[in-house]
Amino acid sequence: MSEQPPAVEFRRVGKVFRAGKREHAALTDIDLRIERGEIFGVIGYSGAGKSTLVRLVNGLEKPTSGTIEIAGTPITGVAEAEVRRLRRDIGMIFQQFNLFRSRTAAGNVEYPLKVAGWPRAKRKARVAELLEFVGLAEKAKSYPDQLSGGQKQRVGIARALATSPALLLADEATSALDPETTREVLKLLRTINAELGVTIVVITHEMDVIRAVADRVAVLAEGRIVELARTFDVFAAPRSAPARAFVQTVLHNRPGDGELRTLGARHPGRLVTVDVDDGRGVGEALAAAVRAGVRFEVVYGGVGTLQDKTFGSITLALDGPDPAVESVIAELGRR
Incomplete structure (x- = not known):
């Protein structure tokens, strides 16, 4: 039996943004393989290229060079309809939650199911299941303004899981949260990975987050991967200057x-x-x-x-x- 393709694979990917005659290379020569079922961390300072990388994974940006595959299927060089189809298997968790203020917690979780055309009874059952899973069953009828930051993020996670994606992208998902709430959200991400088998890509500038959840980590600096290894190896013996600086923010x-x-x-x-x-x-x-x-x-x-x-x-x-x-x-x- 042939080996399954990875969840995400970048081959020699570059991304250049152009404004008039000015060019900015956001990413250069990215070779990256994220295996199915792992929690993979991407860390870098502001401007390192983290957000560009995650937008390439879900097809919101197109690379200037190179190829990207999701579960063995190209997301580059294909029709927009195919990109949309692939995107349905990718869940997204945002830093600022991105909830609809006019919808309840249940309504926010239900929204992607409506868009996907699920029948009403099936939608309601799935929403109840997910709110129970993230520990918010009693908040189903609450609006975002009635929820704490951690509860809002749990709603966002439930919404991201609504259509049972195989891949979950968490873009600075804990940056707006206090330390205790951050620990709770990271514990939930580990549970999602262990119990549902979802591959998770965590984009962050916080080494504590990488230490808490990631199996492997890529360190980005100036649009390049300067270190790629198991999380333990990066903490125990960082090879690059950016990795050493990040590790020291945690270990001192x-x-x-x-x-x-x-x-x-x-x-x-x-x-x-x-x-x-x-x-x-x-x-x-x-x-x-x-x-x-x-x-x-x-x-x-x-x-x-x-x-x-x-x-x-x-x-x-x-x-x-x-x-x-x-x-x-x-x-x-x-x-």
């Missing part, structure tokens, strides 16, 4: 230059920053250091878990005979 486990100077003034010996994960055996190296007459103190850092694996970074002050300290530093570097 590496001292800056000013903090290093302060630590150096407070603690004798050599300061060494060490990455920690399940396979490095840093503890063994430090036990050997003690046996060699080197004293150590943890002066900065933190260790946590992600995807059931340990990772982090600690800064040590090593004090002892110079040859022994150098030997410990070399061993830590080897590990």
Whole structure:
């Protein structure tokens, strides 16, 4: 049996916006494969190209170059009727909810079913099912102005799921929410992925969101993918400068230059920053250091878990005979 095509595939995709004689390359040479059933994160600062990428996925923008396929079917170079057909299998969650203020929660969820031509009885049953799923059954008759931000987003998620899409795009879906509500919405997204098997693409500028839900992540900078890896690998050992900057906004486990100077003034010996994960055996190296007459103190850092694996970074002050300290530093570097 042949392998199923991915949920989304970009091949050498570029997007250039033109205004008169001026051109702006929003995306350049994007090669990206999003597998079915995963939660895939796309992170970047403002202007990195995130919104353009998501609009290419749902066909609201057309690439200047390259090809895009949704579940093996091209969404580029095809008639608009085919794009609309493909778009029916893609749900969209928005930052500002995009609810109709004149419709109740139930009416907002029902709207795409009306557009799709579902009969009334079937629509009502589906709306009730979805509002129950997102925990808002008792808010069916409430209007958006009567709902909290988190409740509005839950309505938006229920609406996005109305026609049972295989792909869900969440464009900055938690940016307008407080931290506790954000956690609740992200938990709901994980439930949707696990129980319904929906592929989810999360577009965000918040590394906390990526850490909470994403299986893999692409880091965008100036319209290019500068890093693409499992979320754990990006957190444990970021390779690009943008990825390192994003990780530090969450972990705060590496001292800056000013903090290093302060630590150096407070603690004798050599300061060494060490990455920690399940396979490095840093503890063994430090036990050997003690046996060699080197004293150590943890002066900065933190260790946590992600995807059931340990990772982090600690800064040590090593004090002892110079040859022994150098030997410990070399061993830590080897590990």
